[in-house]
Amino acid sequence: MNNMPTGDSKAIITNQPGIHEKLNEVVEKHLSHPFKKPYQMHTEQAFNEVNQAVQAFLSENPQGEIILDACCGVGQSTRILAKKNPQALVIGVDKSAHRINRNVEGFEELEEQGNFHLVRADLNDFYRLVKAANWPVTKHYILYPNPWPKAKHLQRRWHGSAVFPQMTSIGQQLILRSNWRLYLEEFQQAAGLVNLRGNIEALPVDVKNALTPFEAKYQASQQVCYQLSLVR
Structure with missing residues (x-):
């Protein structure tokens, strides 16, 4: 569907030998101290606009599904998820206006799908607004x-972020992907503190049908990509 990526992505280098020794301490601190930072105006405005679309969708489809695609980058994954889930409204969020507004070559036909929105917003605020609105x-x-x-x-x-309690309370299923397995192992351990459980699995190599440009690039570079799927 899109141009094949070149395999020039470097492997992640870390000075951690394993899960961070202070992970639980940091997570428990955030669980016991609510995140009360004021919302940024641009994110609050962006949320209010997309929330109108969400509420209109739910009004017409009382049993409708909302799928949240956080850190969506250029929105390739948002478009693919919308195509795979025609019954749902897919909301893609990224902090970069440049990425959100980029054309995604090879995915033009998905623009007609009509069941997705791309939003430029700070997820530290957006997550809290989604939680308050009870999407x-x-x-x-x-x-x-x-x-x-x-x-x-x-x-x-x-x-390790202050918004972790809110972000992990959103969604019946939470799905993360990374080419750094340790990231997912840490998230899995942290998620256990909020009663989310799940497994990490290696993804099959399928560069042509990758969900994101990064996924395609990592796989083309012979890096293993992993998925952590969590449920309550």
Whole structure:
């Protein structure tokens, strides 16, 4: 569907020998201290706009599904998920206006699908707004987030962030993918503290049908990509 990527992606290098020793301590701190940072105006405005579309969809489809595609980048995964789930409304969110507004070559026909929206927003705020609005999210995807592989950057990873309690309360199923297995192992351990359970599996190599450009590039570089699927 799209141009085949070149296999020039470098493997992740970390100074961590295993799961971060302070992971549980950091997660428990965030669980006991609610995240009360004021919302950024641009994210609150973007949420209000897309929430109108979500509420209109739910009004017409009371049993309709909402799928959240966090860190969606250029929105390739959002478009693919919309095509695979015509019964659902798929919301793709990324902090970069440049990525959100980029054309995705080879996916033009999916623009007519009509059951997805791309939103430029800060997920630290967007997650809290989704939680407050009680969207009926069935699947929540976090595909290839920035790994922040240095040990000192634990709190920049999603499972070490202050919004972790809210983000993990969204969706009946939470699905993460990464080419750094340790990231998923840490998230899996952190998720256990909020009663989410699941397994990590290696993904089959399928560059042509990769969900994201990063996934295609990693697989073309002979890197193994993994998926963590969590349920309550």
